[in-house]
Amino acid sequence: MSTAxxxxxxxxxxxxxxxGTLSRLTISPAQQARYRAALDExxxxxxxxxxxxxxxxxxxxxxxxxxxxxxxxxxxxxxxYTADGEHELDACVMRGSDLAAGAVAGVRTLRxxxxxxxxxxxxxxxVLLIGAGAERFASERGCExxxxxxxxxxxxxxxxxxxxAAGAVAxxxxxxxxxxxRDKFGTVGAVAxxAHGHLAAATSTxxxxxxxxxxxxxxxxxxxxxxxxxxxxxxxCTGVGEAFMRALAAHDVSALIDYAGLSLHEAxxxxxxxxxxxxxxxxxxxxxxxxxxxxxxxxxEGMYRGWARVGAAPVSxxxxxxAGPEPL
Amino acid sequence: MSTAxxxxxxxxxxxxxxxGTLSRLTISPAQQARYRAALDExxxxxxxxxxxxxxxxxxxxxxxxxxxxxxxxxxxxxxxYTADGEHELDACVMRGSDLAAGAVAGVRTLRxxxxxxxxxxxxxxxVLLIGAGAERFASERGCExxxxxxxxxxxxxxxxxxxxAAGAVAxxxxxxxxxxxRDKFGTVGAVAxxAHGHLAAATSTxxxxxxxxxxxxxxxxxxxxxxxxxxxxxxxCTGVGEAFMRALAAHDVSALIDYAGLSLHEAxxxxxxxxxxxxxxxxxxxxxxxxxxxxxxxxxEGMYRGWARVGAAPVSxxxxxxAGPEPL
Numbered sequence: 001m002s003t004a005x006x007x008x009x010x011x012x013x014x015x016x017x018x019x020g021t022l023s024r025l026t027i028s029p030a031q032q033a034r035y036r037a038a039l040d041e042x043x044x045x046x047x048x049x050x051x052x053x054x055x056x057x058x059x060x061x062x063x064x065x066x067x068x069x070x071x072x073x074x075x076x077x078x079x080x081y082t083a084d085g086e087h088e089l090d091a092c093v094m095r096g097s098d099l100a101a102g103a104v105a106g107v108r109t110l111r112x113x114x115x116x117x118x119x120x121x122x123x124x125x126x127v128l129l130i131g132a133g134a135e136r137f138a139s140e141r142g143c144e145x146x147x148x149x150x151x152x153x154x155x156x157x158x159x160x161x162x163x164x165a166a167g168a169v170a171x172x173x174x175x176x177x178x179x180x181x182r183d184k185f186g187t188v189g190a191v192a193x194x195a196h197g198h199l200a201a202a203t204s205t206x207x208x209x210x211x212x213x214x215x216x217x218x219x220x221x222x223x224x225x226x227x228x229x230x231x232x233x234x235x236x237c238t239g240v241g242e243a244f245m246r247a248l249a250a251h252d253v254s255a256l257i258d259y260a261g262l263s264l265h266e267a268x269x270x271x272x273x274x275x276x277x278x279x280x281x282x283x284x285x286x287x288x289x290x291x292x293x294x295x296x297x298x299x300x301e302g303m304y305r306g307w308a309r310v311g312a313a314p315v316s317x318x319x320x321x322x323a324g325p326e327p328l
Numbered sequence: 329m330s331t332a333x334x335x336x337x338x339x340x341x342x343x344x345x346x347x348g349t350l351s352r353l354t355i356s357p358a359q360q361a362r363y364r365a366a367l368d369e370x371x372x373x374x375x376x377x378x379x380x381x382x383x384x385x386x387x388x389x390x391x392x393x394x395x396x397x398x399x400x401x402x403x404x405x406x407x408x409y410t411a412d413g414e415h416e417l418d419a420c421v422m423r424g425s426d427l428a429a430g431a432v433a434g435v436r437t438l439r440x441x442x443x444x445x446x447x448x449x450x451x452x453x454x455v456l457l458i459g460a461g462a463e464r465f466a467s468e469r470g471c472e473x474x475x476x477x478x479x480x481x482x483x484x485x486x487x488x489x490x491x492x493a494a495g496a497v498a499x500x501x502x503x504x505x506x507x508x509x510r511d512k513f514g515t516v517g518a519v520a521x522x523a524h525g526h527l528a529a530a531t532s533t534x535x536x537x538x539x540x541x542x543x544x545x546x547x548x549x550x551x552x553x554x555x556x557x558x559x560x561x562x563x564x565c566t567g568v569g570e571a572f573m574r575a576l577a578a579h580d581v582s583a584l585i586d587y588a589g590l591s592l593h594e595a596x597x598x599x600x601x602x603x604x605x606x607x608x609x610x611x612x613x614x615x616x617x618x619x620x621x622x623x624x625x626x627x628x629e630g631m632y633r634g635w636a637r638v639g640a641a642p643v644s645x646x647x648x649x650x651a652g653p654e655p656l
Binding site: 099106127129131134136211212214215217221224241242255256 | 459550570573580
């Protein structure tokens with residue numbers, strides 16, 4: 001892209017591990033440190049890839065794969081349980097240079113849903129594959145298959161039992177997490193701008209504890225929970241999926257920049273603070289624009305998040321009052 | 329809505345039954361007349377509902393239910409076959425007054441996918457349900473269940489065999505249809521503005537003949553193949569689903585009106601003629617804006633389509649040179 005090539009680009013990556021309500025009283029500094037350390041390690045890995053000239057698409061795919069592998073976060077290993085005591089996973093990746101996208105939804109046996117989504121993108125045919133058809137495709141493309149119970153952890157099962165005992169229908173994340181389990185949205189995601197000026201986004205989730213089987217949220221939906229366009233912005237969302245779908249949250253940030261001429265900061269603020277709340281859209285998003293600006297807004301009390309520019313120390317944060325002003 | 333109530337509204341409905349390449353040489357006037365008669369009958373029914381004060385949501389739901397029941401169109405009864413010789417159906421409905429939406433994808437036993445989507449919307453919880461979970465939910469809500477082979481017709485099965493023999497992977501509609509079977513996108517949809525000034529949209533599809541099992545296109549995706557917002561526009565799309573998903577075609581029409589200040593005509597033209605073709609996005613859309621203007625643009629040689637204002641004769645058309653200028 002000539003516009004990208006003409007720009008002096010300092011590569012940057014941002015990641016998130018879900019948003020929710022603050023409950024500092026119930027957690028220890030050691031627990032917070034565990035989350036921060038996980039975020040920092042994944043940021044350092046992504047930063048190293050960017051410094052080596054990796055593409056934004058490769059960087060977000062790998063960052064989300066590592067978030068999936070980390071049991072602290074509700075995606076891949078450590079995903080929450082459905083009402084039927086199973087796991088149904090969703091993921092999406094999108095490349096900003098040509099709007100190529102790949103997504104899977106409702107998969108139960110793919111170790112890394114984001115790698116399956118990436119295989120869908122790379123194949124260049126369908127954009128969204130669901131259920132057994134998605135698993136068959138990913139298996140043909142060499143993605144690792146695991147038994148459906150591979151994703152389970154004792155913490156998540158205890159969480160399902162507690163939620164079911166309370167008669168609740170939509171919670172997530174683990175009982176010892178810094179964010180309150182009654183109001184925590186456990187999606188993971190990454191956005192990046194690479195040295196070539198290209199943007200990419202990836203999002204992955206285990207859904208919501210005790211969710212109705214077959215329910216799909218915004219994470220695997222292009223323009224809802226995941227979007228990248230070199231003209232404008234890369235976005236990954238986390239929150240009450242239904243509101244993000246009805247608001248087309250990720251695409252709306254792009255459209256506000258593209259058509260209304262808003263800055264990244266103002267476009268993201270308008271979506272997260274003005275447009276989502278009337279729809280019940282608690283949550284947040286991470287976004288990097290074509291100039292390398294970064295925002296990580298949320299309307300909950302906290303969001304696991306971090307960002308790293310090549311050549312600077314990674315920054316991670318959980319609560320709203322941490323880490324100073326948002327980076328831009 | 330005060331803005332809607334203050335407006336003098338003349339209710340209007342538009343429907344489509346898919347877009348594709350012209351092949352007038354191979355079809356008879358009698359075949360064309362069959363399609364036109366089916367469109368006209370459904371338009372008259374929708375017009376009567378609107379004249380009785382029915383909501384836009386009820387009108388588009390019923391119009392699409394009738395399109396599903398008609399074997400001429402690739403949705404519900406008469407849907408095309410997947411590569412596995414089965415049927416996987418998708419549908420979405422959206423209400424413009426509050427952005428409420430409901431959708432189902434990959435369902436095999438629901439006689440009318442649009443009624444299942446409507447049940448999802450009415451329940452007010454999840455927006456998108458897929459596969460067996462969607463079927464279970466719809467059954468609980470009283471939707472009619474049929475055997476998976478209920479959707480099959482000899483014409484569609486012959487079409488699958490022909491496509492498979494030719495080694496093709498993505499076609500649809502029946503061999504005797506006015507639009508060329510090599511390039512026909514068999515989605516159905518409806519948009520309406522009711523007497524109360526509210527907009528709604530509905531879209532339903534059987535997908536593409538010989539499609540990979542698990543492939544979901546734009547039809548059930550809010551903002552891709554279906555969108556309604558009283559502030560702007562109601563849109564239903566038909567075409568190469570992947571391009572419409574990557575372009576967020578339906579939401580983009582809304583955003584261009586909302587943020588760029590474009591007219592309905594210019595916004596729809598820009599999406600269908602400028603933005604979709606570079607992504608391989610052959611197809612079209614129908615749209616009605618908050619002022620009751622109607623457009624039905626397509627970049628293929630034909631689209632089964634029609635519109636009807638309360639108090640005026642319905643108009644239906646197949647080819648680009650029929651029915652005079654678009655209505656506005």
